Amino acid sequence: METKDLKQLAKLVRFYILTSTTKAGSGHPTSSLSAVELTVTLFFGGFFHFDFKNIDKPTNDRLIFSKGHASPLFYSLYVAAGVVSEEELLTLRQFGSPLEGHPSMEFPFTEVPTGSLGQGLSVGVGMALNGKYLDKVNYKTYVLLGDSEMAEGSVWEAMQLASFYKLNNLIGILDVNRLGQSRETMLGYDVVTYKKRISSFGWETIVVKNGHSINEITRAFKKAIKTKDKPVMIIAKTIKGKGVSFLENKEGWHGKALSAEDLEKALKEL
Numbered sequence: 239m240e241t242k243d244l245k246q247l248a249k250l251v252r253f254y255i256l257t258s259t260t261k262a263g264s265g266h267p268t269s270s271l272s273a274v275e276l277t278v279t280l281f282f283g284g285f286f287h288f289d290f291k292n293i294d295k296p297t298n299d300r301l302i303f304s305k306g307h308a309s310p311l312f313y314s315l316y317v318a319a320g321v322v323s324e325e326e327l328l329t330l331r332q333f334g335s336p337l338e339g340h341p342s343m344e345f346p347f348t349e350v351p352t353g354s355l356g357q358g359l360s361v362g363v364g365m366a367l368n369g370k371y372l373d374k375v376n377y378k379t380y381v382l383l384g385d386s387e388m389a390e391g392s393v394w395e396a397m398q399l400a401s402f403y404k405l406n407n408l409i410g411i412l413d414v415n416r417l418g419q420s421r422e423t424m425l426g427y428d429v430v431t432y433k434k435r436i437s438s439f440g441w442e443t444i445v446v447k448n449g450h451s452i453n454e455i456t457r458a459f460k461k462a463i464k465t466k467d468k469p470v471m472i473i474a475k476t477i478k479g480k481g482v483s484f485l486e487n488k489e490g491w492h493g494k495a496l497s498a499e500d501l502e503k504a505l506k507e508l
Contacts, residue, residue, distance in 0.1 A: 239282045241452045247318055248278045248452075249508050252481045254314035254327055256504050259495040262331040265339065268479040268491045270311035272415035272449070273382060276474055279455040280380060280411070281315050285463065287377070290321045293346060296375045300349050300365050304358020305384035305413065306340035307493070313337050316347055356390025359383060359410060363396045366408035366469070378463065382411045385425070386418040388432070394439065400469040401440030408469040409462050410441075413449070415478040419492050432473050442470045449474030482507055 239247065251274050259265035280286050280301075289295045303312045310330065316322040329335035336344035340352040350361045362381040369375050387393055400408050416426050425431055433443045442465045444458045455474070462470040478492075479485030482504040496504060 266307040270308040272476040300379040306352025359396040366405040397439040410471040446474035449476035
């Protein structure tokens with residue numbers, strides 16, 4: 239897709255995130271909104287290779303939402319891809335729906351259910367190891383991480399292993415939106431320190447200064463997929479609640495769905 243089309247698609251994905259969480263009366267819209275351009279560019283910008291008619295195809299790329307509370311974004315991507323209906327999206331978090339609050343194996347496109355924050359990259363390392371050394375299949379493993387996860391030790395153990403095994407088929411996407419569940423993260427917007435720490439573990443690091451710029455994100459993915467002999471972490475500075483002015487970079491909105499009245503205001507902005 240062209241940049242202008244990706245921008246329009248990002249608006250549609252935001253619409254899906256907001257409407258589905260308001261219908262559910264719960265969920266994490268602001269955490270989802272921060273990573274829209276990152277994942278829309280990955281999905282529809284020519285980087286994520288996946289046969290939706292054959293979801294078990296060995297060469298399909300893998301996508302792990304380590305920040306699994308952004309499940310409204312996860313599901314919305316598949317609605318935009320045309321493999322989940324808009325009607326099904328509106329069953330988010332209902333009893334019996336495969337669209338649970340965190341991605342689970344009830345949803346057919348989930349590679350791994352989300353546990354506590356910080357576990358997704360470890361699973362990604364396992365999948366990348368399998369592709370490179372065991373099955374020797376040419377696929378990429380993408381892992382979307384939240385910046386709050388970077389306080390977890392398991393993330394750094396995974397980084398150490400990924401570097402040791404030269405997993406150039408593993409690409410992490412770090413969504414640095416600054417705000418955690420109850421306060422600012424330890425490093426806030428200090429992407430330079432993230433870069434230094436991750437680089438010291440032997441990873442190629444690519445900083446995206448504007449994590450909502452399709453062009454900048456596209457350049458980052460192009461560089462990432464060409465990297466040889468080491469894993470890659472794209473470190474993107476984003477805004478929690480991006481796209482809705484009264485949510486952007488505001489504390490107190492984590493894990494809260496918009497009321498019907500606030501939803502109307504938000505959709506008018508979109």
